[in-house]
Amino acid sequence: MIGRLRSQTIETGKFLADWMEDRTGAVTQLEHFLYEPVPKRGAWLYTLGSATLFLITLQFLTGILLLFYYVPTTDHAWNSVYYIMNEAYFGQLIRGIHYWSANFLLAVIGLHMARTFFTGSYKAPREINWIVGVVLLLLVIGLAFTGYLLRWDQDGFWASVVGIKIGSYSPFIGPYVTHFLLGGDVVGPATLARFFALHVWLLPAMIAPFIGIHLYLLRRHGEFGAEFEYTDRISKLHERQREEGYRQHEFEDDEEYDYDDELDEEGGTTRHRRDDE
Amino acid sequence: MAELQKDPMTRGDFLGFGVMGVIMGGIITVPAAAFLLEPIINIDILGQSNVSDDWQEVGPVADVGVEEPEVFIVEFPLTQIYGDQEIQELSPEVPRSQEEFDLTNAVWLSWKAPILEQGDQGNSGDTIGVPERPAFLDEKREGFTPEEISEVEESLNILSNSCAHLGCPVRWIVNADGEGEFLCPCHGGIYDINGNWYGGPPPRGMYRYTQFEVRENGRLYIKHAYDVEEGIPGISTQEPYVV
Numbered sequence: 001m002i003g004r005l006r007s008q009t010i011e012t013g014k015f016l017a018d019w020m021e022d023r024t025g026a027v028t029q030l031e032h033f034l035y036e037p038v039p040k041r042g043a044w045l046y047t048l049g050s051a052t053l054f055l056i057t058l059q060f061l062t063g064i065l066l067l068f069y070y071v072p073t074t075d076h077a078w079n080s081v082y083y084i085m086n087e088a089y090f091g092q093l094i095r096g097i098h099y100w101s102a103n104f105l106l107a108v109i110g111l112h113m114a115r116t117f118f119t120g121s122y123k124a125p126r127e128i129n130w131i132v133g134v135v136l137l138l139l140v141i142g143l144a145f146t147g148y149l150l151r152w153d154q155d156g157f158w159a160s161v162v163g164i165k166i167g168s169y170s171p172f173i174g175p176y177v178t179h180f181l182l183g184g185d186v187v188g189p190a191t192l193a194r195f196f197a198l199h200v201w202l203l204p205a206m207i208a209p210f211i212g213i214h215l216y217l218l219r220r221h222g223e224f225g226a227e228f229e230y231t232d233r234i235s236k237l238h239e240r241q242r243e244e245g246y247r248q249h250e251f252e253d254d255e256e257y258d259y260d261d262e263l264d265e266e267g268g269t270t271r272h273r274r275d276d277e
Numbered sequence: 278m279a280e281l282q283k284d285p286m287t288r289g290d291f292l293g294f295g296v297m298g299v300i301m302g303g304i305i306t307v308p309a310a311a312f313l314l315e316p317i318i319n320i321d322i323l324g325q326s327n328v329s330d331d332w333q334e335v336g337p338v339a340d341v342g343v344e345e346p347e348v349f350i351v352e353f354p355l356t357q358i359y360g361d362q363e364i365q366e367l368s369p370e371v372p373r374s375q376e377e378f379d380l381t382n383a384v385w386l387s388w389k390a391p392i393l394e395q396g397d398q399g400n401s402g403d404t405i406g407v408p409e410r411p412a413f414l415d416e417k418r419e420g421f422t423p424e425e426i427s428e429v430e431e432s433l434n435i436l437s438n439s440c441a442h443l444g445c446p447v448r449w450i451v452n453a454d455g456e457g458e459f460l461c462p463c464h465g466g467i468y469d470i471n472g473n474w475y476g477g478p479p480p481r482g483m484y485r486y487t488q489f490e491v492r493e494n495g496r497l498y499i500k501h502a503y504d505v506e507e508g509i510p511g512i513s514t515q516e517p518y519v520v
Contacts (some may be wrong), residue, residue: 074378158445162463165444179316184327186380188357190316 009138036223045119046223048112056211059143060204062098070150072196074189077152101142109137121223129217132210136176146199152192160195161187328380331352332490332498338429339418339495343410345457346387346449346470348438352379353501383438383446384486384499386457387470389431402467402475417497429491437484437503438471447483459483470520481506 007124021027068086069081113133116122122130149160167177171200185192311318319325333351334415341347355378356362364371380384385423396402411428421429436459439444445463452458458475467476472483488500 162443162445165442175321176317177318180314183316184357185316185320186325186327186355186357188355188380189378190327190357193358 033219036219042119045115048108048115049218049223051108052105052112053211053215055101055108056140056207058097058101059105062094062101063200063204065094066098067200072150072192074152074192077150077192081151081153102147106144109140113137119252126217126221129214129221132214132217135205136210139210143203143207146195146203149192149195150199151267156188160191164257217219325441326501327355327357328501329356330500332500335386335435335489335497335499337418337495338386338491338497339414340385341388341410343388343408345451346385346434346436346459348388348449349384351382351384351499353382353467355380357361358395368393376466380501382501385434385438385447385449385472385483386497387434387436387472389434390470392471392473396473396475398474398481402469403473405469405471408470417495419493421491421493421495426491430489431487433491434470434472435486435497435499436490437486439484440466440479441474441481442466442477442479470513 027099035091053099066084069080069084069091071077081095084095085091088094116130116133145160148163150156164178164181167181168174170177179185181191181194183189183194289360331354333353335351336347336349357378388410390405390408392403393406396403409432411425411432413425414429438448440447440461440463442461442464445461447459447461447466447468449457450460457470459472460466461477461479463479466479467474468483469475470477472485474482484503484505486499486502487504488502490498492498
């Protein structure tokens with residue numbers, strides 16, 4: 001009974017997978033996306049990218065939750081954060097996760113970059129992925145900077161003043177950068193509104209496609225060796241084996257039938273040429 | 278390459294595409310860009326400010342002692358988004374939608390100390406003497422004559438507490454020897470009692486308020502304006518000023 005049930009379940013599963021595969025090709029894509037040869041040596045170091053992705057996902061999820069209570073106005077921003085921290089159910093946990101995973105995110109990105117640098121993973125053909133990664137780093141820094149002000153406490157306020165003033169030192173565009181971020185000529189309600197817009201919509205919307213490109217390029221070139229490098233190597237191996245097999249056949253043929261004129265010396269060379277192709 | 282072009286483009290077509298592209302691109306981008314860059318247009322091009330242009334009271338100048346500067350809190354009314362001002366003008370009976378957000382500035386007042394030896398920005402601070410407080414302030418706190426008002430105005434340092442480096446609030450710190458200095462908590466910028474550079478990373482001295490007046494009642498009034506120096510990247514080198 002149980003055996004039959006199990007086999008039926010397996011068959012249904014197979015049927016569903018085949019059904020999806022025929023219509024969307026999702027199963028192959030998923031396999032292609034999830035499975036990947038990873039070196040055994042230093043394997044833990046290769047999980048830093050996944051850790052970064054996990055923390056960014058946490059940021060998105062807890063950020064969405066926080067938005068249900070946070071009010072981005074000068075007279076309510078701090079109060080709503082206070083409410084989240086003291087009144088809302090599990091508010092302290094959710095904001096804590098948002099806060100601490102943001103801190104860890106920057107640390108893990110640093111480690112991820114260091115790993116990439118010291119293993120030389122930025123070299124050809126992975127340069128574009130390094131550049132995309134740097135763009136992601138800058139976006140994350142932007143998110144960390146804009147998120148700081150949203151608490152609207154002394155700490156975040158003065159950190160933002162310092163940050164904006166650092167922006168004012170940019171050559172030629174200093175005042176424009178300042179006024180763009182401030183939304184006026186001094187820190188005020190417009191600054192909070194702007195930082196909120198940047199933190200909640202603009203930067204996350206920018207970071208998402210770059211994560212997509214980063215992952216696509218990762219899968220294209222692989223963590224330890226590109227997929228095409230593998231297929232290349234494997235096909236070469238097969239070729240060599242085939243060649244050896246042919247040679248053995250030739251050898252056997254020679255013994256059995258003596259030399260046939262058609263397969264004279266030329267036969268060997270043409271076959272070799274075909275293999276090389 | 279030519280045979281790949283299945284749909285050859287004439288010069289006229291190309292020109293048309295170019296012109297239409299510019300027009301359509303402009304229609305799409307200009308409103309969005311102007312919407313986003315409103316503060317830059319208002320401030321850097323039109324020269325508007327969010328801060329009220331009225332005189333704000335700082336405090337009685339007689340409270341400022343000789344040895345140490347005195348700090349006063351000044352709140353400048355601020356209009357920034359929310360449309361509160363416009364709504365109030367249209368229908369004054371409507372209560373304000375949001376609590377007012379004032380721009381809070383801390384103003385340090387001190388008496389000018391004579392500079393005995395001019396310092397060199399970045400190398401050494403000024404050598405200064407004892408601050409000179411007008412003598413008549415010991416006797417009266419208000420009812421100044423015009424001569425006394427101008428004497429006070431000439432001998433007063435009116436400094437913003439915003440550090441000229443990155444804008445942290447500076448404080449007056451007295452060390453063990455009894456010598457005082459303005460110290461910035463962020464990166465250790467130091468200024469003397471005149472607000473001039475003494476040490477640390479700031480590229481200049483403290484910001485001074487440029488529009489001020491002492492009135493008969495013995496109190497100082499200021500406007501939100503600073504001595505911004507060209508070429509030194511402060512928070513803004515353009516009027517109206519940002520601190």
